[in-house]
Amino acid sequence: MTHLYFVRHAHSTYTPDELGRPLSKKGVVDSHEITELLKEEQIDIVISSPYKRAIQTVEGIAHYFNKEIEMIEDFKERRLTAEPAEDFTFAITKVWEDDHFSWEGGESNAVAQKRGVDATIQILDKYEGKNIVIGTHGNIMVLIMNYFDNQYDFAFWKNLDMPDIYKLTFDGRELRDAKRLWECV
Structure with missing residues (x-):
């Protein structure tokens, strides 16, 4: 069995710089709790989106197990719009209502999901048994999980x-189990 521990990044301090946005003070504290958990x-392998907040969230566990963090671009968050949406709730709801709809400069659910799933399958094949x-990030994580089991949907995302x-357990490319670990903290 292969176990994927999808870690949605901790709270970050908002800036328009998606790539460089850091964790907030609360996010830093939570990242330490993630390491402890x-x-x-x-852990055999640590991978991250190239976004700073995702890296900062998992770097403690990488240090603990003396692992380099492998950056994989395709685990970055889905691009919703070219410019920040005036009404984020409306914009995100619309893309979840129609898998093929995208806002100008953004990714549809179908496009973002394919990107994330392709990366996930490559990881499952490359690191089988690890x-x-x-x-x-939340949206791309749920889109990936949704591909393997459609119970992971927009309502699920809203409750993250x-x-x-x-923790997703796979036998080859087949999802056998999914368990939330954060609530144990």
Whole structure:
């Protein structure tokens, strides 16, 4: 079995710089709790979106297990719009209502999901039988999970915490189990 630990990044301080946005003070505290929780999991590989907040969220566990963080561009957050949406709730609801709809300069659910799933399948094939932490973002994480089990949908996304952790157990490319770990903290 291969175990993927999808880690939605901890709280970040908002800036328009998606790539460089850092964790907030609360996010830093939560990232330490994530490290403590994952120490029991015998992590083999640590992967992250290239976004600073995702990297900062998983770097403690990488240090603990003496692992380099492998950056994978395709685990970055889905691009909703070219410019920040005036009404984020309306904009995000619209893309979840129609998998093929996208705002100008943004990705549809179908496009973002394919990107994330392709990266996930490559990880499953490359690291079969390993325990892999993936520092990522809420929307792309749920789109990936939705591909393997459609119960992970927009309503599920709306109830995620920041941070959040889901342990997905795979037999080859087949999802066998998904368990939330963050609530145990």
